[in-house]
Amino acid sequence: MKVLVTGGAGYIGSVVAWELIRQGDEVVVLDNLYMGHREAVPAGAAFVEGDLADRALVERVMAEHRPDAVMHFASHTLVGESMAEPSLYLRDNVVNGLNLIESAVGHGVRRFILSSTANLFDDPAEMPIKSSERIVPGSPYGESKHILERILYWMDRIHGLRYAALRYFNACGAAHEDLGEEHHPETHLIPLVLQVALGQREKIVIFGDDYPTPDGTCIRDYIHVLDLAQAHILALRALDAGSRTYNLGNGKGYSVKEVIETARAVTGHPIPAEVGPRRPGDPAELVADSLAIREELGWEPRYDLRAILESAWAWHKKHPQGYGDQ
Numbered sequence: 001m002k003v004l005v006t007g008g009a010g011y012i013g014s015v016v017a018w019e020l021i022r023q024g025d026e027v028v029v030l031d032n033l034y035m036g037h038r039e040a041v042p043a044g045a046a047f048v049e050g051d052l053a054d055r056a057l058v059e060r061v062m063a064e065h066r067p068d069a070v071m072h073f074a075s076h077t078l079v080g081e082s083m084a085e086p087s088l089y090l091r092d093n094v095v096n097g098l099n100l101i102e103s104a105v106g107h108g109v110r111r112f113i114l115s116s117t118a119n120l121f122d123d124p125a126e127m128p129i130k131s132s133e134r135i136v137p138g139s140p141y142g143e144s145k146h147i148l149e150r151i152l153y154w155m156d157r158i159h160g161l162r163y164a165a166l167r168y169f170n171a172c173g174a175a176h177e178d179l180g181e182e183h184h185p186e187t188h189l190i191p192l193v194l195q196v197a198l199g200q201r202e203k204i205v206i207f208g209d210d211y212p213t214p215d216g217t218c219i220r221d222y223i224h225v226l227d228l229a230q231a232h233i234l235a236l237r238a239l240d241a242g243s244r245t246y247n248l249g250n251g252k253g254y255s256v257k258e259v260i261e262t263a264r265a266v267t268g269h270p271i272p273a274e275v276g277p278r279r280p281g282d283p284a285e286l287v288a289d290s291l292a293i294r295e296e297l298g299w300e301p302r303y304d305l306r307a308i309l310e311s312a313w314a315w316h317k318k319h320p321q322g323y324g325d326q
């Protein structure tokens with residue numbers, strides 16, 4: 001298939017694009033390089049630098065490349081930032097996503113994959129969280145993804161656009177030592193912990209140890225980016241049989257302290273840690289029930305926390321300054 005990957009220079013988009021090419025698909029990356037890195041776009045992908053806000057550009061890309069499917073990663077993605085600047089998320093993520101979806105429908109694209117989020121579940125009745133759980137967005141970021149899921153629902157009903165909404169829990173790890181995670185500014189636990197191990201930071205601050213969890217620190221479901229990539233590709237191949245929505249995680253939660261402990265074991269570095277105040281908006285526990293995609297598509301995550309940290313460590317060691325090193 002020919003797949004248009006928006007945000008294909010970003011962390012998850014670049015890994016999925018790389019995996020698509022590895023499996024023999026053709027890839028066109030559309031990215032404004034606002035957060036993404038040109039070096040992360042896999043060899044073999046066509047690259048268009050541009051913004052989804054530019055509707056005429058999106059139309060040109062669709063007309064020129066005629067994709068069979070669209071995978072949409074390009075987005076603002078930070079919960080905390082969205083709490084400070086809600087309209088950035090509610091405008092850009094929604095309007096740009098709608099531009100893309102409308103243009104895809106107009107050009108006869110029949111398959112669409114949306115990068116969605118666990119931030120839809122701010123008040124889950126059950127843990128682990130099923131995809132049928134009641135949606136309570138935890139932030140304007142989560143709300144923007146929820147709106148896009150609803151837009152896709154109607155585009156399917158009215159225009160027959162088959163879609164998969166994939167709700168990631170904590171994406172992490174590196175595809176290989178030259179394709180990993182780099183954000184500016186970095187806010188995610190695993191890269192920050194590894195920056196301590198590299199000597200780039202003095203310590204890691206644990207955001208609260210008074211949560212109602214066994215060791216008092218927050219529990220998250222860390223899922224390797226390569227496992228996410230497989231889920232995207234399985235979903236893509238299954239779309240003709242109908243639209244679907246899945247939660248994607250390992251189904252096992254780890255506390256912040258357990259992540260730091262595992263990073264110490266993997267890196268051999270003491271990684272000093274200090275407890276600070278809670279970060280606003282952090283729920284105590286988020287763990288995915290991914291039974292639906294396991295049963296329906298045979299998806300099986302292959303990487304545990306240790307393997308995630310090993311792959312991330314290999315990337316960070318080789319590229320201590322990220323893609324700027326290459």
Ligand code: UDP
Binds near residue numbers: 188190192204205220
């Ligand atoms: N966290 C932390 N210190 C940091 C960064 C993150 O204690 O410097 C915690 C955060 O409170 C959360 C977990 O690590 O419980 C994962 O946070 P991250 O930002 O990586 O992902 P999120 O869960 O927000 O998507």
